[in-house]
Amino acid sequence: MLNANSFYEALKKHGINMFCGVPDSSLKDFCACVSDNTPLDRNIIAANEGNALAIAAGHYLATGKPAVVYMQNSGLGNIVNPLLSLVDDEVYNIPALLIIGWRGEPGVHDEPQHVKQGKLTLPLLETMGVKYEILEDLSQILSAVEYMKKTNRPFAFVVKKGTFEPFLKEKTEPKYSLAREDAIKKVISLMGKRDIVVATTGMISRELYENRETHEKDFLTVGSMGHASSIAFGIALNKPERKVFCFDGDGAFLMHMGANVVIASRGLPNLKHIIFNNEAHDSVGGQPTAIGSANIENIAKGCGYSNVYQVQTLDEINNVWNEFYNLTEPCLLEIKVKSGSRKDLGRPKEKPVENKQAFMSFING
Secondary structure, eight states, rough: BBBBBHHHHHHHHHTTOEEEEEGGGHHHHHHHHHHSOOGGEEEEEEESSSHHHHHHHHHHHHHOOOOOOOEGGGGGGHHHHHHHSSSTTTOOOOEEEEEEEEOOOOTOOHHHHHHHHHHHHHHHHHHOOEEEOOOOOTTHHHHOOOOOOOOHEEEEEEEEOOOOOOOOOOOOSSSSOOHHHHHHHHHHHHSSSOOOOOOOOHHHHHHHTTTTTTTTEEOOOOOOOOOHHHHHHHHHHHOTTTTTEEEEEEHHHHHHHTTTHHHHTTOOTTTTEEEEEOOOEGGGEEEOHHHHHHHHHHHHHHHHHHHEEEEEHHHHHHHHHHHHHHHOOOEEEEEESOOOOOTTTOOOOOOOHHHHHHHHHHHHH
């Protein structure tokens, strides 16, 4: 196992002192180390992985030095375009050090949404012409740096689960008092029997699943972070007689924020967008999202949502619910919650395709 602090210091020794990306559970100890030791303007937790690589490209253009771009391998989907049309040697020829958490590694048990991406991680890098190594020791940093200096091309470290030793991050006091799971329980208790839910990836889907006796009403978006609102929009377009709820997270909301302009532009009366906002990437280590410096109400209204409600207690959810539920214009409810979840939180027992089949039967019944 590698010591995260030693790895971090070795990167700095070789002149790499800029970090950007989207946190991953396989990299949580490295990300925690970066967060604890790096000035805010040298560690940018991006909206998505393509955004992070573009930031790294700008850093190189300004300094002549490559930056680290960290991500889960699921984020390769978001990074393909800038890898091939921005930093590739047939375009601008810009180096960056990609540090990629390898979820779904073949032969290692993982959640179903990671299996195909895990199989294709190395072939995908090879297809895109990105040189890579499986990270095992600090000596590999020198060869990666020399490769980037010689070729001005990106280089990737693929990181297996358990590569980094645990890094004890300083605990911070929660900003809000309401537990996300309690907020989810309250919301589903207020919904109608025929209402439809599309829940985003991570803890929100898991907590929703844990608090339903049956699961056919809920589409659990176990992968495709940031796309739950668009899935809900596609359903709401075709089921105008049913209320469709999107249970979103702040990190997912940020990842593909442009979708909200499209959603609001159609003015669907039956789509209800709820963001459970803890200002953190909770399921991958609790790293902060940029939403803490933004105002979701202003963002949503700027996108075209006519009404935005902001609450942080169960009583406040009760107070706004009837108006929010019955509104016939694009609307959004932001529920501010604290980070963290209970340690015994389970995972869906059914396969995703089984969830899909039961869900389709419910919404078409």
